[in-house]
Amino acid sequence: MFLHAAAFLAMVVALWMMFAWVPTDINQGVVQRILYIHVPVAWVSMVAIVGVAFASILYLKTKNEKWDRLAVSMAEVGVMFGAIMLISGMVWAKPVWEVWWTGEAKLMTALILFFIYVAYLMFRAYFPPGDQRMRLAAIIAIIGAIDTPIIYYASVLWQEAHPPLVVGPVAQEENLVAAEIGLTLLVSVIAFTLLFFSLMTARIGLARIETEYEVLKLGIAITPVAEAR
C-alpha cells in the first residue's frame, strides 16, 4: 500500500516537473519532453528483462513457484513498458530524425527483444498451467537473456553497414543534459521505477490468486498454496 502511494506521489511530481517546471528545449522544442517518459520506461523495461532472466534461473535451480510468479510478472510489466518505449521513441523520432524508424542499433535490439518477450508471454498463454510450463518458460527467458548481447553486437555491425538516413544535428548537442533536464529525468526515473515495483507487487498478488485458482480447478495441488507463499 505504501509502495502504491509513493509511486502515485512520485508520478504526480514527475509529471508536474516534465510538463510545467522544466523549460522547453531550444533545439528540439516541446517534443524533447518525450525524453522524460522514454528514458525511464526504457530503463524499467531493461531492469525487467534482467529480472526475468534471474528469476528464471532461480526457478530452474530451486523449483520454487514464487520465482516463476516473479518472472511472469516482470515479463508482463516489462513488455508493457517496452511497448511504451518503442511508441514514445517513434513519436519523438518523426519530428527530430524525420523518420519513424531507422536501422539504429539500439532500436533494432529493442524491437527484437520486445518480440522475444512477447513470444515468452504468448508461450505462457498457450501452454497449460503447471510445472512444465514454468520450466519451459524459464528456458525461453534464459535464451532471450543470452541472446541479448549478441543481438546488440549484430545490430551495431548492421548499423555500420547501413548508416541511418537522417540523424538530426541535435544528436550531438552538448547542452542536452542541462541541470534542470537532468533533475527532471532523475525524478521521472525514480517515479517510473516506483510505478514498476507497485505494478509488480499487484501482478505478483494476481499470480498468486491464479495459482490458487488453478489448484482449486484441477483439484490437485501443484505445490501446496500455503507453502508457496
Next chain:
Amino acid sequence: MGASLSIVWALTLKELRIESRNRDVAIAIVMFASLVIAIFAIAIEPTARKATETGPGVLWAAITFAGVVGLTRATSHELENDAVGALMLAPVSRDLLFMGKAIGNFIFLAVATTIVFVVFTFLFNLSILHSEIFVVAILATIGFSAVGTLFSGLTFRVRAREVLLPMLFLPSVAPLLFAAIQVTSLAATGRPWSESLPWIQMATAYDVVFVAVSVMLFGYVLDD
C-alpha cells in the same frame, strides 16, 4: 565417448531413415523457400541492381521461414504414435537425444539450402558462388538447427505450435540472419573477405554459445 558417438549416429540415422521414406522435411523446406523466392522475383522484377540490393534479404528470409516449416514437420513426426515417448524411454541421456535430432535437422536444412541457392541463382540472376557465403551458410545452418531443435522441443506439445515456433525462433536467430544477409550482400557486390570477417566471427560466436546452451537446456525441456 565412442558409445555416445554411436548413439548420436544411431539417432541421426533414424532421422535420415524416416526422411528417406516419406521425404517431407527437406522437400517442404525446398518448396516453401523456392515459392517465397519466386513470389519475390515476380513482385520485384529483379534487374541487376535490384537483385544485388534486395536479393540477399529475400534469399535468407525465404530460407529462415522455410526452415520453420521444416522444423514443424520434423517434430510432428515425433508426436505420431507417441514416438517421443518411446525415445524418452530409451536409456540415453537427453543431450544425446538433442544432438541426434539437431544433426538430423542440420542435414535437412543444409541439403535444402543448397537447392534453394540454385533456385535463387536462376530466379534472381545473381551469382552467390563465393567462399564467404559458403562459410556463413554453414554457420547459419548450424545455429538454426541448434536453436530450432531446442525450440521445437519446447513447443511441440502445445496446440498452437505453428504460431509459437516462428514467434520464438525468428527473433532469437536474428543475429544469424543479419550475418547471412550482410555477408551474402558483401560477397555478391564483390567486396573483399575482410569486410565479411566481423560477421563471420559474430556468427561463429553465436553458434558456439547456442550449441552449448541448447545442449545444456535440452535436459530441462524433455524432463517430465
